[in-house]
Amino acid sequence: MATLLEVSGVSVSFDGFKAINNLSFQIGPAELRAIIGPNGAGKTTFMDIITGKTRPQEGRVLWGEKSVSLLKMSEAKIAQAGVGRKFQRPTVFEDQSVHDNLLMAVKNNRAPFSVLFYRPGFADLARVEELAAEIGLEEELKRKSGELSHGQKQWLEIGMLLAQDPRLLLVDEPAAGMTLSEREQTTDILREAAKTRAVVVVEHDMEFVRRLNCKVTVLHEGSVLAEGSLDHVTKNQDVIDVYLGR
Numbered sequence: 001m002a003t004l005l006e007v008s009g010v011s012v013s014f015d016g017f018k019a020i021n022n023l024s025f026q027i028g029p030a031e032l033r034a035i036i037g038p039n040g041a042g043k044t045t046f047m048d049i050i051t052g053k054t055r056p057q058e059g060r061v062l063w064g065e066k067s068v069s070l071l072k073m074s075e076a077k078i079a080q081a082g083v084g085r086k087f088q089r090p091t092v093f094e095d096q097s098v099h100d101n102l103l104m105a106v107k108n109n110r111a112p113f114s115v116l117f118y119r120p121g122f123a124d125l126a127r128v129e130e131l132a133a134e135i136g137l138e139e140e141l142k143r144k145s146g147e148l149s150h151g152q153k154q155w156l157e158i159g160m161l162l163a164q165d166p167r168l169l170l171v172d173e174p175a176a177g178m179t180l181s182e183r184e185q186t187t188d189i190l191r192e193a194a195k196t197r198a199v200v201v202v203e204h205d206m207e208f209v210r211r212l213n214c215k216v217t218v219l220h221e222g223s224v225l226a227e228g229s230l231d232h233v234t235k236n237q238d239v240i241d242v243y244l245g246r
């Protein structure tokens with residue numbers, strides 16, 4: 001299968017401490033991947049490297065068909081190249097409706113030249129409806145975003161990222177603070193999104209990871225400890241030892 005993102009031999013030190021140690025990772029253009037690992041394993045730092053927030057001292061990060069290096073690109077350029085990242089704290093505009101939040105995201109994607117004189121066209125409004133359906137908020141379009149549940153706000157944020165049509169979506173601990181049914185719906189949203197793009201999900205909740213039903217990468221001390229199906233990696237003795245703290 002083709003590769004969208006190829007990370008190889010990447011290392012990052014913070015004051016001499018190796019947070020990422022010779023890490024290699026690949027993902028295809030329409031693939032869902034879960035990243036698990038104990039606290040401090042380097043999961044968030046790994047995402048920071050891909051998005052350009054943290055620069056590694058060693059290694060390569062290659063992107064797309066032309067294998068361009070992300071390491072020389074600014075965070076803004078990396079986002080423009082198609083890397084979208086969802087942070088834990090939602091950044092939706094609480095005073096505005098779900099519809100208007102989504103429309104703003106669509107418009108930011110479509111009309112960078114004249115936001116001031118922007119009037120939404122039919123295509124943009126249709127795209128808002130489509131996104132709302134993808135994130136299960138089609139019944140909530142008129143509601144103020146501030147009134148949504150925690151889970152619904154997270155979905156709205158995912159919808160706003162999807163509006164930018166990222167080729168790779170990075171999601172850090174989406175299930176935190178969600179109810180069981182919200183977690184279930186979140187796995188459905190991410191699985192659907194990964195049919196047309198790459199999606200990398202960092203998550204602690206093993207039931208959530210099981211429902212994602214995808215290849216899993218286990219990080220430990222900044223390196224890949226194991227990779228494969230959840231059943232495969234949870235039978236791996238190194239993984240068992242790490243999780244039992246041996």
Ligand SMILES: Nc1ncnc2c1ncn2[C@@H]1O[C@H](COP(=O)(O)OP(=O)(O)O)[C@@H](O)[C@H]1O
Binds near residue numbers: 040042
């Ligand atoms: N900016 C930073 N400065 C110093 N140490 C950091 C920094 N960011 C992360 N670390 C350290 O790197 C390690 C990996 O952190 P992180 O990527 O946040 O782990 P995870 O997300 O898997 O819990 C941790 O030991 C953390 O304390």
Ligand SMILES: [Mg+2]
Binds near residue numbers: 043044045
């Ligand atoms: Mg983290």
